[in-house]
Amino acid sequence: MKILSGVLAIALIVMGVFLYNSKQNEEALQYSLRSQYTNQISDASEKLTELQKSVQSATVFKDKTAQVEPLENIWRLSSEIKSNIASLPLQQDFSNEWMNYLGRLGEYAKLRSQDKVPEDKWLKVTNNVATNLNDFSFEWQNATTEMLAKQQSFSKWQKEIKAGEPSKTWTGMSETVKGYSESDFPLTASESDDQKKKDLKAIEDKPVTEQQVVKRMKNTFPAFKNANLVTSSSKPDAPYPFYHIQFHEGIRIGYADYTKKGGHLLSLLIERPIGDNRITQEQMKAKAEKAVKSYGFNDVELVETRENHLYWHVVFVRLSPGNNARIYADAIQLKLAKDDGEILGVNALEYIQKETLPDQKLVTIDWNEFFTDQVSVESERLGYTENERLQQRLCYELMVLKETNHGSNTLRIMIDTETKEVLKSEMLN
Amino acid sequence: MRKNKWLLSMVTFSLLVFSVSSTHPTEAFSAQEIELGAFGDDVIELQSRLQYIGLYKNKIDGEFGYGTYWALRNFQEKYGLPVDGIAGQATKNKLASVAKYNKEFVHNQIAKGNQFTHYGGTPLEQQVKKGANQGAKQPEQTQLPSKYSEQDLQLMANAVYGEARGEPYEGQVAVAAVILNRVEDPQFPNSISGVIFQPRAFTAVADGQIWLTPNERAKEAVLDALNGWDPSENALYYFNPVTATSDWIWGRPQIKTIGKHIFCD
Numbered sequence: 255m256k257i258l259s260g261v262l263a264i265a266l267i268v269m270g271v272f273l274y275n276s277k278q279n280e281e282a283l284q285y286s287l288r289s290q291y292t293n294q295i296s297d298a299s300e301k302l303t304e305l306q307k308s309v310q311s312a313t314v315f316k317d318k319t320a321q322v323e324p325l326e327n328i329w330r331l332s333s334e335i336k337s338n339i340a341s342l343p344l345q346q347d348f349s350n351e352w353m354n355y356l357g358r359l360g361e362y363a364k365l366r367s368q369d370k371v372p373e374d375k376w377l378k379v380t381n382n383v384a385t386n387l388n389d390f391s392f393e394w395q396n397a398t399t400e401m402l403a404k405q406q407s408f409s410k411w412q413k414e415i416k417a418g419e420p421s422k423t424w425t426g427m428s429e430t431v432k433g434y435s436e437s438d439f440p441l442t443a444s445e446s447d448d449q450k451k452k453d454l455k456a457i458e459d460k461p462v463t464e465q466q467v468v469k470r471m472k473n474t475f476p477a478f479k480n481a482n483l484v485t486s487s488s489k490p491d492a493p494y495p496f497y498h499i500q501f502h503e504g505i506r507i508g509y510a511d512y513t514k515k516g517g518h519l520l521s522l523l524i525e526r527p528i529g530d531n532r533i534t535q536e537q538m539k540a541k542a543e544k545a546v547k548s549y550g551f552n553d554v555e556l557v558e559t560r561e562n563h564l565y566w567h568v569v570f571v572r573l574s575p576g577n578n579a580r581i582y583a584d585a586i587q588l589k590l591a592k593d594d595g596e597i598l599g600v601n602a603l604e605y606i607q608k609e610t611l612p613d614q615k616l617v618t619i620d621w622n623e624f625f626t627d628q629v630s631v632e633s634e635r636l637g638y639t640e641n642e643r644l645q646q647r648l649c650y651e652l653m654v655l656k657e658t659n660h661g662s663n664t665l666r667i668m669i670d671t672e673t674k675e676v677l678k679s680e681m682l683n
Numbered sequence: 684m685r686k687n688k689w690l691l692s693m694v695t696f697s698l699l700v701f702s703v704s705s706t707h708p709t710e711a712f713s714a715q716e717i718e719l720g721a722f723g724d725d726v727i728e729l730q731s732r733l734q735y736i737g738l739y740k741n742k743i744d745g746e747f748g749y750g751t752y753w754a755l756r757n758f759q760e761k762y763g764l765p766v767d768g769i770a771g772q773a774t775k776n777k778l779a780s781v782a783k784y785n786k787e788f789v790h791n792q793i794a795k796g797n798q799f800t801h802y803g804g805t806p807l808e809q810q811v812k813k814g815a816n817q818g819a820k821q822p823e824q825t826q827l828p829s830k831y832s833e834q835d836l837q838l839m840a841n842a843v844y845g846e847a848r849g850e851p852y853e854g855q856v857a858v859a860a861v862i863l864n865r866v867e868d869p870q871f872p873n874s875i876s877g878v879i880f881q882p883r884a885f886t887a888v889a890d891g892q893i894w895l896t897p898n899e900r901a902k903e904a905v906l907d908a909l910n911g912w913d914p915s916e917n918a919l920y921y922f923n924p925v926t927a928t929s930d931w932i933w934g935r936p937q938i939k940t941i942g943k944h945i946f947c948d
Contacts, residue, residue, distance in 0.1 A: 340877055340881050341880075342882060353869065354869045488916070490937075491936035491937050493917065508853075521914065523852070535721050559719065560720050560827070560828075561722035562906065585911070589910070599907065599912060601912050601913075603911075657740075659740070662740065662750050682829055683746060683748040683749065
């Protein structure tokens, strides 16, 4: 009995020490988090004050050289505050709206620094922003002071956040910032167009029935003629309505989504085990080319292939009928099995709606003048890409090679054929 | 008679040599043509041989990228072959005849994760770089769209495995696509790590499940999402209706259900 009591006493002591240590560790972690969050909040507050000053300065100077610094500051500070906000456990709605606003403000300052926003428009917007930031700054100071005070009881604060019950302060601030975004940075026409494209809301084709879509799927992918299918509709709130078909045929299981308007294939993916055989790259390309034609995508060109452990991923883009330029925004991706080249995936979401292409001049550019002696232009063709205002622009698409004693780097550079602006510079593997 | 025998044996020998050389044009490489986008042992051999004669200066990694492409074109031009950047039979034969390849050395260095080169005229042991990372096992290389890195793939695979490992494949691709949709959306951080580690954004980060080792299926799902697939149809959020405690998430416009997750705008 004595021995048992002794063992129990020791066990209790050990447990007590363990619990004490755990509690100490938890407290240490809480202190560490508290310091980190306090630091981020203070940092964001300081930067907000700096941002206010920079916005005011940017409305003062007419001289372009004098404008450079405040514009750069706006761009930098908005990005840094965004980063502070992202690392704080704030109310989701508020974080989203505030980061959205800061992102738009930073981009606007960048566009102004590139002379892409006229002065009168810039002044009008920044005057609004300056007023809104002053008001917001006051609310932010109040809310964060309250928040820091709540950290006295860290667990209480955590519970409040996890419970998802929004506090009135933050909900109010979220609404306020949302209002600023709508008034200061309304979506431009081109952004709205882009959003429409992304949402596929703008399709004007006639609606198709579920049976028609299933028939279409079986015709396009005859391997699934006898598959077990389960078809459902998108939820009523979905931005664009679609049919969702899940299928199962032997070792293959997959899904296909089709738009309700027009019955366009959005995407398809199939999962199945991959065998040990390997087809050649040439055979794979031939199968991919044949497949896109059989799906009715006749105006595309294969532009990229990527081999990995079990699959090939290939990219096709639409060619502009007039000038044969590649329209990168109208792309189709295929996924092929490496054992026999079976098509295991099709993604045609971007291809469904054709991009609106501008009529554009082709200005001759001397590449020897344009680039340094360290690089050589290896190929030149035409392609479309979007500019910062999300408009499609015709570009000279150049493959530029820079060779040194230690290796070579290849860049794909897109230069506007009319304005000579470099719209994209991408380092290729 | 002896003369005839000699002639017969010569003809037989010639036929044998011809048949061997026609079925196995070169002992090097496999029979397939390789070009931009290819990956694997043939590309390792191609890069090594091109480096042996000083035409390829980049890393020998088995990925047929543009560095390999320009080096191959230079080789074809130098040796009077059709310049197309494709390693066909004639190109491979010529390359095998002018450049050596120490397969054992190259594969050993790759397996050990060493930095090395394979230039001709320099002893191989002098071509292994002694550095801090010497011997560090390299993760398996994957060919990704140029705007993504191997680190992005790894981080997303961890997130997908932590968040959706019991879900159907489509559901795993959809979770990966949600991460990418957030990166593109101005309301969220503009990097993959920023989105994943945004406080309270993902349960797997909060409960530490993100640090579990992801399986191949999760990696494949991420690879499909990075290549453009989005079964979520542009969703920014998802939740499990059985475990969700926030009223806010129920208020989001819903798009579709995959497995146990509802995807929302």
